[in-house]
Amino acid sequence: MFGFCTDPASLDSTRWMLCYLTTPKHMNLYYAFGTVLLLLAITAPVSLAFGFGGAILARSRIAPLSWLGKGYIAIVRGVPDIAFFLFFVIALDQAFEWVLHQIRCPDWDQPIRQGSDFIVCAAAKLPQNNAPQYVHDTYAFLVAVLTFSIVFGAFAGNVLFGAMRAVPRAQIETAEAYGMTQGQVFRRIIVPQMWVYALPGLSNLWMVLIKATPLLFLLGIRDIVFWARELGATQTPRFTAFPHGDWRMWYFLFLLVFYLAFTRVSEVVLERIMRRLSHGQATAAGEAQRRAAA
Amino acid sequence: MKKLIITTAALALLGGAAAAQDVVRMGTEGAYPPWNFINDNGEVDGFERELGDELCERAGLTCEWVVNDWDTIIPNLVSGNFDVIIAGMSVTEARAEVIAFSTEYYPPTPSAYVGLTPDADINGVVAAQVATIQAGFIAESDATLLEFSTPDETVAAVRSGEADVVFADFDYLLPLVEASGGELSFVGDRVPLGGGVALGLRQSDVDLLEAFNTAIASVAEDGTLAELQARWFAEDSVQ
Numbered sequence: 001m002f003g004f005c006t007d008p009a010s011l012d013s014t015r016w017m018l019c020y021l022t023t024p025k026h027m028n029l030y031y032a033f034g035t036v037l038l039l040l041a042i043t044a045p046v047s048l049a050f051g052f053g054g055a056i057l058a059r060s061r062i063a064p065l066s067w068l069g070k071g072y073i074a075i076v077r078g079v080p081d082i083a084f085f086l087f088f089v090i091a092l093d094q095a096f097e098w099v100l101h102q103i104r105c106p107d108w109d110q111p112i113r114q115g116s117d118f119i120v121c122a123a124a125k126l127p128q129n130n131a132p133q134y135v136h137d138t139y140a141f142l143v144a145v146l147t148f149s150i151v152f153g154a155f156a157g158n159v160l161f162g163a164m165r166a167v168p169r170a171q172i173e174t175a176e177a178y179g180m181t182q183g184q185v186f187r188r189i190i191v192p193q194m195w196v197y198a199l200p201g202l203s204n205l206w207m208v209l210i211k212a213t214p215l216l217f218l219l220g221i222r223d224i225v226f227w228a229r230e231l232g233a234t235q236t237p238r239f240t241a242f243p244h245g246d247w248r249m250w251y252f253l254f255l256l257v258f259y260l261a262f263t264r265v266s267e268v269v270l271e272r273i274m275r276r277l278s279h280g281q282a283t284a285a286g287e288a289q290r291r292a293a294a
Numbered sequence: 295m296k297k298l299i300i301t302t303a304a305l306a307l308l309g310g311a312a313a314a315q316d317v318v319r320m321g322t323e324g325a326y327p328p329w330n331f332i333n334d335n336g337e338v339d340g341f342e343r344e345l346g347d348e349l350c351e352r353a354g355l356t357c358e359w360v361v362n363d364w365d366t367i368i369p370n371l372v373s374g375n376f377d378v379i380i381a382g383m384s385v386t387e388a389r390a391e392v393i394a395f396s397t398e399y400y401p402p403t404p405s406a407y408v409g410l411t412p413d414a415d416i417n418g419v420v421a422a423q424v425a426t427i428q429a430g431f432i433a434e435s436d437a438t439l440l441e442f443s444t445p446d447e448t449v450a451a452v453r454s455g456e457a458d459v460v461f462a463d464f465d466y467l468l469p470l471v472e473a474s475g476g477e478l479s480f481v482g483d484r485v486p487l488g489g490g491v492a493l494g495l496r497q498s499d500v501d502l503l504e505a506f507n508t509a510i511a512s513v514a515e516d517g518t519l520a521e522l523q524a525r526w527f528a529e530d531s532v533q
Contacts, residue, residue, distance in 0.1 A: 025336040090373060097374075115392075117498050118373050125374065130317035133358060220362065220370070230325065230332065233446035236473040239327045240334055243473065246450050
């Protein structure tokens, strides 16, 4: 990156470090931070949507729909994350390919499972075998987002289900007395008021989600943990211009600081949102705000 | 951003059907010098990178390099995430039940013990990488096996005193011992282990296997293979 980096062995330690930290290999670590933040930015709203859907289904008066919602929440919450991640990603990928295979290659006569091989026709491969690498990366990333969203959606669903029930009965009765339909009560009274009850649970989930991002590594995505381990590993002079010993401790220390700082910032922001949501609510926090203002 | 990604993915799904040229995806570990490693430019490098590129050129294939963890490299090949394993993989019977091997492009390589002193106890706690022939060998012996997912961690375990010795491929250990300035040293004799090193392919990919076998025969015949081996490996590594 810098002009003086051509012969690292001759450099003083500051400039050596500067060159070392800007090698193209090292840049991958910085991109990986972007990957993690992007994953969080997409997963949080998507899993909230999954949770909302799950909660609405679970509340449904139609029994099969209610079973579906409750089943989703119960099963996903009950399976260990790692087992779910390892099983689900392979199963999901193969399910997509199987469906595409049925659509695109109807006259394929060989079995899809041959021994341990899972073989679909070339047109059903996801992504296409000759697609550029970034498409493969994007696909893996989207599968990861979907998996994270399903897992965290189940927890969010449980939180929202409880929050919808926590809205004071008096509010709902008043709305009904005004002649609102079930749908109107739900949209105008329950949903706007449930957030204050949901937020403590959701903010917990957000923290857990941040800390769960290293699971990306399990999904074959080269995230910050992968690069910390790769870059921190002992490098011998034969294979790099920047040989060094075992530096994994420093890399992981950096990750530790990153995660701590990130969760701390989240705490502050969530605290503010909570204060705003409590305003005018019939909760202890809302009551305290009213007293302080009076 | 989300929309952008979804659109890209959708385009990729729809547009991919129009295949231009066959791309063969080469899966490697990227953490096992001199066989394969990631260089300062963030690219796959090493003996197998050069060999793989040469083989692809001779077979008229366009190859793309993919880095994958060692312990999931066979499942990922079998489920079609890439087409070839080129990761210093020794031919063994157990592996040959699941995947097909090409002609060997490197003879059986010796494995060696490395410890902090030349008289370290090779029957004590021995570090090895998970799912390797070395780990299998130690598991059969009287020594206590300590497994790690990357080769680097096995050597780090010796440095930290967690393991008495590490048992790994001689060619992987040699540069580390040389660069350690006397901290690490070989212990005992080298152990000939496993079959030769070959490409791993899906058993159903018969044509691709054929193409690579022809290319390997061609590089072996005109001396290219020997030249690559001499450049990346120690002179006496083959026994």
